[in-house]
Amino acid sequence: MEIPYTVTPRPDTGLANPKLGIWLFLASEVMLFGGLFSAYIFLRIGAEPGYWPHGLLNVPVGAMNTAILIASSVTVVLAWASLKMRKLSAYKLWMGISIICGAIFLIVKLAYEWPQKFEHFGAFIKKDALAKYEGYLGNDYIKEKNAKSGTAIESRVEISGHLHEVEMTYDPTVLEKIIADQHAALEKAQDRLKQLEASNTTKEFAAELSDVKKAIKETNERLANLPQLKLESFLNKHDLTAEPDAHDEKMLIAKGHHLTPGIAEHLEKLPGVKFHAFELGLDPINADPTNPESDKPHFLYKGPTEKPGRIEREDVDFYSAFAPKHSSYFAVYFTITGLHGLHVLAGVLIMIYFWLPIEGGTKMFRRNPEQLANRVEVVGLFWHFVDLVWIFVFPIFYLL
Amino acid sequence: MSDPHASSHPPATKDTHEVSAHGEHEHFDMHLGLYLGVGAFLLVATAVTVFLSYVDFGSQSRNVVIAMLVATVKVGFVGAIFMHLKGEKKTIWRPLFFTAFFVLGLFLLTLLHWYDPIATTVHAHH
Numbered sequence: 001m002e003i004p005y006t007v008t009p010r011p012d013t014g015l016a017n018p019k020l021g022i023w024l025f026l027a028s029e030v031m032l033f034g035g036l037f038s039a040y041i042f043l044r045i046g047a048e049p050g051y052w053p054h055g056l057l058n059v060p061v062g063a064m065n066t067a068i069l070i071a072s073s074v075t076v077v078l079a080w081a082s083l084k085m086r087k088l089s090a091y092k093l094w095m096g097i098s099i100i101c102g103a104i105f106l107i108v109k110l111a112y113e114w115p116q117k118f119e120h121f122g123a124f125i126k127k128d129a130l131a132k133y134e135g136y137l138g139n140d141y142i143k144e145k146n147a148k149s150g151t152a153i154e155s156r157v158e159i160s161g162h163l164h165e166v167e168m169t170y171d172p173t174v175l176e177k178i179i180a181d182q183h184a185a186l187e188k189a190q191d192r193l194k195q196l197e198a199s200n201t202t203k204e205f206a207a208e209l210s211d212v213k214k215a216i217k218e219t220n221e222r223l224a225n226l227p228q229l230k231l232e233s234f235l236n237k238h239d240l241t242a243e244p245d246a247h248d249e250k251m252l253i254a255k256g257h258h259l260t261p262g263i264a265e266h267l268e269k270l271p272g273v274k275f276h277a278f279e280l281g282l283d284p285i286n287a288d289p290t291n292p293e294s295d296k297p298h299f300l301y302k303g304p305t306e307k308p309g310r311i312e313r314e315d316v317d318f319y320s321a322f323a324p325k326h327s328s329y330f331a332v333y334f335t336i337t338g339l340h341g342l343h344v345l346a347g348v349l350i351m352i353y354f355w356l357p358i359e360g361g362t363k364m365f366r367r368n369p370e371q372l373a374n375r376v377e378v379v380g381l382f383w384h385f386v387d388l389v390w391i392f393v394f395p396i397f398y399l400l
Numbered sequence: 401m402s403d404p405h406a407s408s409h410p411p412a413t414k415d416t417h418e419v420s421a422h423g424e425h426e427h428f429d430m431h432l433g434l435y436l437g438v439g440a441f442l443l444v445a446t447a448v449t450v451f452l453s454y455v456d457f458g459s460q461s462r463n464v465v466i467a468m469l470v471a472t473v474k475v476g477f478v479g480a481i482f483m484h485l486k487g488e489k490k491t492i493w494r495p496l497f498f499t500a501f502f503v504l505g506l507f508l509l510t511l512l513h514w515y516d517p518i519a520t521t522v523h524a525h526h
Contacts, residue, residue: 013491023492027499034503042510059450066446074439077482081431152459299454384482391474394446395467399453400460 007370022378026385033389036336040396043328050157051124053329054400055285055297056322061113062398065105066390072101073387076351076380083373088365095355095376098383102348109341117322117330120304121163121261121280129315133159136282136309138289145295153295159286159311160322162304165255165279166264167245170231174272179226186219229270238263251276261321275313282309333397340393343386350379438481445474 004010005017013020044052079094125133134140137156146153189212196209227233235242240256240263254267268275285294287307320326324334354361354375364372449470457463480486485493 014489015491020491024495027495030499030503031506034506038506038510041507042513045510045513063446063450067443070439070442070446073442073478073482074435077435078432081435296454299450381483384478387482388475388478391471391478392468395449395453395471396464399450400464400467 007368007374016374018374018378019381022381026381029385033336033339036332036339037392037396040332040336043332047328050155051327052154053158053327054154056120056329057333057398058113058116058301059297059299059398060301061108062394065108066394068101068105068108069387069390072098072105073384075101076376076383080373080376080380083365083369083376086369088362091365091376092355092362095351099348099351099355102344102351102383106341106344106348109337118262119162119260120160120322121264121278121319122158122160122322122326123278123311123319124158124317125311126315126317127157130157132315133311136286136289138294141290151295156285156289159280159282159309160304161280161282161286161309163259163261163264163278163280164308165253166259166267166275167277167279168242168252168254168267169250169274169276170242170252171272171274172231175226175229175270178271179223182219182223182226186216186223189216189219231270231273234267234270240267261319262323265320277313278311278316278319280309280311281305282307336393337397340386340389343382343389347379347383347386350382354379434481438477441477442474445470 003017007016009015010017010020075094075098079091079098082088082090082094125137130137130139136159139155142153142155145151193209193212193216196205196212199205228237231242234240235254235256238256239258240254242252242254245251245253264275264278267273281304283304284298284302286309287305288294322330324331354372357363360375362372364375449467452466452470453463455463457466485496
């Protein structure tokens, strides 16, 4: 189907159709991101002191990504202007740079920024246990400093860093009992099946018969899967070890290179496993909480230190990686930057399409250069919008 | 770019642009400097945003307001120059006014929380 007015303006609107179309689309996009930004405002205003984290993101990396997007906005306009001046090779160059910029942005996000978050451990301490961890939190120091010099440093409720070890006990009989129960249930169901099949009133019990068969099938499946819940198989699967503690024979120390917060959560759910404490390499703020340098987030991001910290499980309200479920902050951070990232991906794909020597791309230049210029103008408008959203995202998540 | 008389033209054939396109060369050359200039301004403004976030303006909310002002100026330049809103037709401006109206209304809705505050938050549920 030929779309009319792709090049010349439509008489009644005075605009070429694609341009009006993209602007109406962008208007709806403003509402979409507007909704998410108002969710951000709502969550942030509603957060209790200490529960809206600051300084967890890498500012130089975020600033670099901002610069990359701004640069690509310039090169997209230059690509469009090159087409207007009928310079195909200049167009290819500027468009190529724009595509590379978009790709770098995504790579930094997906291969560097996000994976780091998923390995970072954070534990919110129960309110009545906060005082016990004064050495990591420095809340007395903060109170004193706020009273003395009128600063407004927020109290701290979370201890974070790199998870090294988990102290735990393991009672294998819990799983053994579950397996025994399942075997008993299976036997009972099989007996009933035999009875039903032997009776002459099968029709009467047709519904029960199918129920029993279903129960046998499900119990068998469960029994096949249960061995995976053995501590040993879990440790093997995730390349972890659990050695008895030198000081306390009952205690096991689970550790390994792959002991991420997410794996720890799964480990804790195994039948018979009971966590007693986390051992971590503390983040700088918890390693040295009374250092005035920790009062405010740093420009240069400093990862977890080697200084060990120990948190007892019973004092932890909630622990997780820096994943969406960690806090309202990370939930709305991943939602907005994820949706923004999808927009970057879409923009890159469309720009590649217009850059390739195909009918919809540079081949169009010979046939109808103005139509190609209009296409590039439209993807350019989309791309500038994506840049514009990031101009707000960067300060609200990285800086404030 | 936009031709003020375009609306009075009959639906033209695909080739009409060829005639005018070459006359526009100078026009776009002139703009190249402007685009680069705005790009440079945006980069500097980004650095300014980062710098200002480490300056203590007395309260966190003041820092937020200042950062949002800088961001709004940046966005204004992106819209006016890169997206050609400066000198754009009314047909485009009109829906954008509606958008601005509704998105501001949406933000105002969040202020209603003062009348229905959140009693307990987030971390109580685990």
